[in-house]
Amino acid sequence: MKEKRFWLRTVILAIMLAAIGYTIYSNVFVEKKTIQVGDSAPDFVLTDLNGNKIQLSDYRGKGVFLNFWGTWCKPCEKEMPYINSQYNVYKNEGVEVIAVNAGEAKVTVQTFVDRFQLTFPVVIDQQDQVMNAYNIGPLPATFLIDKEGKIVDIITGMMTEEDVKKYMERIQP
Amino acid sequence: MEQVKCECGHVNPIGTVLCEACGKPLEEVPMLLDMRYEGSARRSQTYNQTIVDKIWNFFSSVKVGVWLIVITLVASAIGTIYPQQMYIPPTVSPAEYYEEQYGWLGKWYYALGFHDLYSSWWYMLLIALIGVSLVICSLDRVVPLYRALNNQRVTRNEQFLQRQRLFSRSQVKDYENALPRVVDRLTKRGYRIREENGNILAEKGRFSRWGPYVNHIGLIVFLIGAMLRFVPGMYVDESMWIREGEIKEIPGTNGKYFLENKTFIFEVYEKEKEKEAFQAAIDRVGSGMMAKNYQTDVVLYERVGSIVAGEEPKLKEVKSFSIRVNEPLKHDHYALYQVDFKLNELKSMSFHLTDKQTDKSFGTITVDLIQPEKEYDLGNGYKVQLLSYFPDFYFDENGNPNTRSKVPNNPAFVFKMFAPDRPKGEVSFTAIRQTIEPFGDNKYKMAFAGADTRHVSALTVRRDFTLWILGIGGTIFMIGLIQGMYWNHRRVWIQRINEDVLIAAHTNKNWFGLKKELERIFNDTPFVMPIDQLDKRS
Numbered sequence: 001m002k003e004k005r006f007w008l009r010t011v012i013l014a015i016m017l018a019a020i021g022y023t024i025y026s027n028v029f030v031e032k033k034t035i036q037v038g039d040s041a042p043d044f045v046l047t048d049l050n051g052n053k054i055q056l057s058d059y060r061g062k063g064v065f066l067n068f069w070g071t072w073c074k075p076c077e078k079e080m081p082y083i084n085s086q087y088n089v090y091k092n093e094g095v096e097v098i099a100v101n102a103g104e105a106k107v108t109v110q111t112f113v114d115r116f117q118l119t120f121p122v123v124i125d126q127q128d129q130v131m132n133a134y135n136i137g138p139l140p141a142t143f144l145i146d147k148e149g150k151i152v153d154i155i156t157g158m159m160t161e162e163d164v165k166k167y168m169e170r171i172q173p
Numbered sequence: 174m175e176q177v178k179c180e181c182g183h184v185n186p187i188g189t190v191l192c193e194a195c196g197k198p199l200e201e202v203p204m205l206l207d208m209r210y211e212g213s214a215r216r217s218q219t220y221n222q223t224i225v226d227k228i229w230n231f232f233s234s235v236k237v238g239v240w241l242i243v244i245t246l247v248a249s250a251i252g253t254i255y256p257q258q259m260y261i262p263p264t265v266s267p268a269e270y271y272e273e274q275y276g277w278l279g280k281w282y283y284a285l286g287f288h289d290l291y292s293s294w295w296y297m298l299l300i301a302l303i304g305v306s307l308v309i310c311s312l313d314r315v316v317p318l319y320r321a322l323n324n325q326r327v328t329r330n331e332q333f334l335q336r337q338r339l340f341s342r343s344q345v346k347d348y349e350n351a352l353p354r355v356v357d358r359l360t361k362r363g364y365r366i367r368e369e370n371g372n373i374l375a376e377k378g379r380f381s382r383w384g385p386y387v388n389h390i391g392l393i394v395f396l397i398g399a400m401l402r403f404v405p406g407m408y409v410d411e412s413m414w415i416r417e418g419e420i421k422e423i424p425g426t427n428g429k430y431f432l433e434n435k436t437f438i439f440e441v442y443e444k445e446k447e448k449e450a451f452q453a454a455i456d457r458v459g460s461g462m463m464a465k466n467y468q469t470d471v472v473l474y475e476r477v478g479s480i481v482a483g484e485e486p487k488l489k490e491v492k493s494f495s496i497r498v499n500e501p502l503k504h505d506h507y508a509l510y511q512v513d514f515k516l517n518e519l520k521s522m523s524f525h526l527t528d529k530q531t532d533k534s535f536g537t538i539t540v541d542l543i544q545p546e547k548e549y550d551l552g553n554g555y556k557v558q559l560l561s562y563f564p565d566f567y568f569d570e571n572g573n574p575n576t577r578s579k580v581p582n583n584p585a586f587v588f589k590m591f592a593p594d595r596p597k598g599e600v601s602f603t604a605i606r607q608t609i610e611p612f613g614d615n616k617y618k619m620a621f622a623g624a625d626t627r628h629v630s631a632l633t634v635r636r637d638f639t640l641w642i643l644g645i646g647g648t649i650f651m652i653g654l655i656q657g658m659y660w661n662h663r664r665v666w667i668q669r670i671n672e673d674v675l676i677a678a679h680t681n682k683n684w685f686g687l688k689k690e691l692e693r694i695f696n697d698t699p700f701v702m703p704i705d706q707l708d709k710r711s
Binding site for chain 2: 006009010012013016019020022023024026027042043044045046055070071072102103104105106107108111123125126127128129130132133157
């Protein structure tokens with residue numbers, strides 16, 4: 001009787017604890033529900049400003065620094081030169097940058113790219129398809145993708161040049 | 174296990190206050206018995222040995238449960254002092270915003286998670302603990318209560334009877350002949366009668382006692398439903414803005430569905446167009462002031478073939494539909510609701526290339542404001558280049574033209590105008606009601622010639638597989654509530670001890686109703702109506 005009671009209570013408490021643990025974990029400690037660190041990065045195809053098709057899966061074997069941005073977004077504007085200068089260092093180490101613009105007019109994007117003399121491919125997500133696939137909320141957002149195509153980290157908010165360097169090192173193959 | 178044996182012979186679990194069978198007080202009790210839970214042993218109070226028991230006993234306390242609810246209420250109240258995160262401007266970082274706006278209080282508000290209260294871990298924990306308290310409190314009370322009600326005997330201990338709130342003791346002549354009449358009346362009033370050695374227990378509405386527990390089961394089911402929303406795929410709640418003429422992927426569908434906005438319709442009640450009966454009402458608010466209809470005519474497409482985000486999709490039409498408020502487009506468990514709109518967003522703007530002196534026009538260009546062309550050839554050596562485009566123009570803190578968003582709210586352009594007599598081109602910065610010529614006086618200008626607009630519709634995308642669980646939980650909740658509220662558990666004991674006839678009665682609520690019922694039952698009989706002992710003492 002005493003044994004039975006102990007086990008009954010333990011089982012009921014354990015079930016409730018598991019339910020609570022799962023709820024809180026999935027809510028607070030996992031960034032987004034549809035895409036998270038450890039997932040393989042959803043493939044996408046977009047066209048860059050020179051008309052070249054850029055497909056993520058073609059970058060297997062390299063680390064990909066995937067940055068989502070808009071010209072109106074001040075933190076994006078600040079971090080872009082950092083990304084550019086670190087890209088010039090790490091592109092020889094097998095790290096590629098793809099900057100996905102949030103569906104702005106080509107002219108607007110081109111002006112911005114010229115102004116900061118960006119050398120990495122800049123693609124425009126005209127229909128929000130890639131933004132949806134990566135569940136992008138506020139800009140900027142950066143996905144670190146390793147050479148196997150796995151998402152290593154998701155960074156929301158502005159990065160310093162030091163941060164950018166650190167992140168590129170992490171995905172260096 | 175320790176047990177307590179009553180003098181009637183029934184063996185009770187330890188901690189029992191009133192014997193389950195005969196009702197004799199087993200402990201020191203007040204004059205009038207506390208009949209809550211039938212004086213049964215609440216399990217929590219009896220065992221306290223292992224850590225599991227200690228946790229269990231903590232949550233078994235109603236006091237703890239009430240405190241958890243109070244803390245949650247206070248936290249919820251604090252959460253309304255400053256705006257929640259969803260109401261602050263989306264472009265600012267919440268960490269900075271709260272401190273800037275509200276000082277150190279705002280800083281702590283943010284740090285403690287009050288800015289997004291329902292998603293903060295400790296708030297969820299509080300709700301979860303209330304759930305735990307609910308389960309354990311209920312289990313700890315319903316099991317002993319069931320035992321006690323199930324084990325009760327007809328013949329009760331004298332003390333149990335005389336310590337009931339409604340009680341009388343008298344000598345009844347001709348008890349045997351008078352009793353059937355009373356029993357008959359009790360039966361007619363829906364009491365179930367049990368008889369033992371000429372003693373009577375009449376009982377009805379016992380199921381009302383389970384009401385609170387049924388209610389709690391409903392709450393638990395509801396909480397489980399709410400919890401399931403966090404399981405991926407169970408719950409989608411997204412929103413999308415879509416312009417007239419646009420085809421867009423529907424967010425939350427993993428790229429499977431696309432939507433085309435054919436047209437957005439906004440209608441108002443107008444005086445001439447409505448029936449006579451509505452004229453006064455329309456006059457009161459003003460003609461054309463009251464919305465009549467918000468409607469988006471859409472076409473739903475399904476993407477065929479493999480899905481690669483960003484690729485030009487191959488689409489198959491699924492259906493056409495007119496989405497109106499409360500009339501969502503439903504397909505594949507998804508529902509698209511009309512939630513918002515924006516009238517007359519700029520679509521394109523036209524300009525004449527004009528000689529400033531003579532006002533002569535050399536052609537017109539139309540600039541699409543979503544995807545403008547880079548060059549517009551007007552023939553005869555006249556052409557216009559678009560150097561820069563700012564859809565939502567403002568001067569930033571460095572004095573440079575910039576854009577606030579990608580929405581064409583306030584478009585501005587940097588044009589380069591070429592003419593046979595200006596082969597190198599002239600640069601003009603053109604915004605609404607504003608022209609700047611950065612490199613001196615130009616011969617030509619871009620004169621505004623008109624604009625095209627279109628409406629934008631906002632839709633909410635929903636998919637909810639938890640709704641039926643919430644529905645079942647809510648229904649069980651209501652059943653439990655009704656069960657406990659609209660029925661009373663009433664008992665009447667009639668017992669002969671030596672020459673005296675003892676009558677006692679108990680109800681879990683509505684004592685007034687019970688007294689009225691007893692009056693009707695004992696009217697015109699030799700029995701003495703039980704007296705409310707609470708009245709007698711005061």
